[in-house]
Every structure is written in C-alpha cells, then in structure tokens.
Amino acid sequence: MDLALVAIFGSLVTAFCQTVTDLGTKAATRTADDRTILAIQWTSCALLLLIACAVVYPGFATAPVETINALTQPGFWTLLATNGALNVVAYVLYIRAMRLSDASLVAPLVLLTPVLMLVTSPIMTGERVPALGMAGVIFTVLGVGLLDANRTTGKRLNFAVFVKHAGPRYMIVTAAIWSLCANLDKLGVRASTPLIWITLLSVFISICALLYWVMGGCKRATRRAMRPALIAGFAMSIGTALQMWALTVLFTPYVIAIKRLSALFTVLASGRVLKEDTGGRLLGAAVMLAGALLIVLTRE
Numbered sequence: 001m002d003l004a005l006v007a008i009f010g011s012l013v014t015a016f017c018q019t020v021t022d023l024g025t026k027a028a029t030r031t032a033d034d035r036t037i038l039a040i041q042w043t044s045c046a047l048l049l050l051i052a053c054a055v056v057y058p059g060f061a062t063a064p065v066e067t068i069n070a071l072t073q074p075g076f077w078t079l080l081a082t083n084g085a086l087n088v089v090a091y092v093l094y095i096r097a098m099r100l101s102d103a104s105l106v107a108p109l110v111l112l113t114p115v116l117m118l119v120t121s122p123i124m125t126g127e128r129v130p131a132l133g134m135a136g137v138i139f140t141v142l143g144v145g146l147l148d149a150n151r152t153t154g155k156r157l158n159f160a161v162f163v164k165h166a167g168p169r170y171m172i173v174t175a176a177i178w179s180l181c182a183n184l185d186k187l188g189v190r191a192s193t194p195l196i197w198i199t200l201l202s203v204f205i206s207i208c209a210l211l212y213w214v215m216g217g218c219k220r221a222t223r224r225a226m227r228p229a230l231i232a233g234f235a236m237s238i239g240t241a242l243q244m245w246a247l248t249v250l251f252t253p254y255v256i257a258i259k260r261l262s263a264l265f266t267v268l269a270s271g272r273v274l275k276e277d278t279g280g281r282l283l284g285a286a287v288m289l290a291g292a293l294l295i296v297l298t299r300e
Contacts, residue, residue: 007249010242011258017239018262022098022107023273024232029099031225037095039213040226042206044233045240049199052241056195068196076191083184084204088212090177091205093170101167104270108263108285109171111143115291116179124183139291143284194244202237260289 021041028037053060059067097106188197213219221229246255267285270276 003249007246007255008258010246011255012261014239014243014246014255015259015262015265017235017242018259019265019269020235021232021239022103022262022266023269024228024230024235025095026098026103026270026274027228028225028232029095032221032229033216033219034092034095034099035209035213035216036219036221036225037229037232038091038209039206040221040229041233041236042091042202042209044230045237046199046202046206048234048237049195049202049241052237053195053199068200071193071196073191076188079184079188079191080197080200080204083181083188084201084208086177086181086184087201087205088208090174090181091209092212093174093177097167097170097174099167100170101165102270102276103274104267104276104281104285106167106171107266107270108143108281108288109168110175110178111260111263111285111288111291112172112175113179113182116176117182120179120183124180124187135291135294139287139294143286143288143291189244189247194248195241198240198244202240260293263289 025037025041028040032040057067057071185197188201191197192200243255243259263285267281
C-alpha cells in the first residue's frame with residue numbers, strides 16, 4: 001500500500017480525533033470543573049503516549065534519560081518548556097471557551113491560527129505566504145462573521161457576538177497562542193523526533209495540569225463526569241501522534257489542511273451529539289476552512 005495514502009488516512013483520523021476532543025471537552029464542562037477536565041485530559045493523553053514511546057523505543061522504558069539524550073538536540077528543552085507553558089495557558093482558555101459557548105460556535109475559531117501565522121511564522125521559522133494567501137485571510141474573516149449571523153434582523157455578517165460574549169474571545173486568544181505553538185512544534189520536531197516531542201510535551205502539560213488541579217483543591221469528579229474528559233484525552237493522544245507521524249511522510253501544509261476538516265466535523269456533530277442549535281454555522285465554518293486552506297497550501 002502507498003505510504004502517502006496511509007498518511008492521508010492518518011491525517012483524516014487526526015481531524016476526527018480533534019472533533020472528538022472538542023465534543024468531549026464541551027460535554028465534560030457540563031458535569032466537571034475546568035481544572036479537573038484539564039488534569040484528566042492531559043494525564044490520560046500523556047500515559048498513552050508514554051506507552052507508545054516504550055513500544056517504539058525499547059530503551060525508553062529501561063534507560064529513559066540516555067534514550068532521550070540520544071534522540072534530542074541542543075535547544076530541545078528550552079523549546080519544550082516554552083511550548084508547554086504556552087499550551088497550558090491555551091488549553092485553560094480552550095476549556096473555558098467550551099464552557100461558556102456552543103462548541104459549534106467556538107471550535108471553528110481555531111481556523112484563525114493560519115491567519116495569525118502569517119505574522120508569527122516569518123519571525124519564528126522563516127516561512128512566508130505568497131500573495132494568494134492573503135485571499136485566505138479575507139475568506140477566514142468573512143467566515144468568522146458568518147458563524148453567528150443575526151437571525152432577528154436577518155443580517156448575515158455578525159461580528160458583535162465576539163465583543164459581547166466571553167467564549168469566542170477566549171477561543172480567539174487560544175488561536176493566537178496556538179499560532180506560536182505550531183511554529184514551536186515544528187522546531188521541536190526538528191530538534192528530536194515526532195513521537196518523543198509530542199510525548200514529552202504532553203508529560204510537561206499533564207504535570208502542570210495536575211499542579212493546577214491540586215492548587216484548586218483537588219476537586220473530585222464522578223465517573224460520569226470523567227468519561228467525556230477521558231475520551232477527549234484519548235482522542236487527543238491518538239490524533240497528535242498520527243499528526244506527527246504524517247508530517248514525516250507528507251508535506252506539512254497538506255497535513256494541516258486535512259486536519260482543518262475538524263472544524264466542519266465539529267459543527268456537524270455538535271447538533272446531533274450535543275443537541276446544539278448550529279443554525280447557519282456550517283456555512284461560516286466552510287468559508288473559514290476555505291480561507292485556511294488557501295493560506296496553508298500557498299505557504300512557501
């Protein structure tokens with residue numbers, strides 16, 4: 001079988017896993033507090049990735065320090081600490097956004113990340129986007145306005161919701177932080193291997209999440225409350241591992257472009273799974289996706 005086809009399928013699974021993470025996180029906010037959700041998600045994610053590392057790198061279980069040193073380059077730990085700290089903040093805001101607003105409204109806003117990377121990528125990795133990518137910015141901004149059209153007045157473009165409601169504002173800040181993290185991910189993979197990078201990053205975030213949970217009083221969650229958070233964590237571990245592997249087979253823009261399908265999947269699924277009133281949000285998400293695709297596929 002063609003390895004590229006397998007990688008494309010893996011990227012599609014990554015998009016599906018991101019949707020499961022979105023839905024699981026939103027469902028968890030209905031029965032558990034933010035600190036508990038963050039701790040459960042990232043601890044379960046890190047545990048699965050640690051098992052994967054032990055399987056792929058036999059020395060990881062018996063001599064972890066020596067194995068990690070052999071697979072990493074200078075500057076790795078600085079990149080890991082920086083990216084880990086940024087991701088902790090991003091995921092705190094991500095969970096808060098999911099709590100305050102419908103998943104079908106806030107999840108597509110992560111498609112703003114490619115727009116923001118027009119600024120961060122040239123500075124951090126030297127990557128620039130040709131003029132056609134600017135058309136992607138226009139599409140993405142238009143899509144944002146279509147996500148919550150005003151049904152009372154019939155106005156199609158409605159940006160007021162992002163000023164009045166905290167949920168979308170939190171997600172926009174999350175997208176901004178992820179525009180930095182995406183570049184740090186690329187630098188981190190270059191300084192190690194895809195699996196080592198994502199595993200140690202997940203361990204770092206899980207430790208921070210557990211400390212954050214302890215500082216909040218170690219609130220316990222019922223088994224019913226833990227289930228959606230665990231599902232989200234498991235999906236996150238599978239999705240991130242597949243994404244990092246796909247990056248070694250396909251060009252990075254192709255993997256990112258396929259992963260962005262998660263925005264459409266989330267809007268479609270949230271109506272059925274979470275019983276949200278998705279309204280015309282599918283159109284807004286589709287327009288945003290078109291803009292994101294233009295940006296990532298025209299990157300030099």
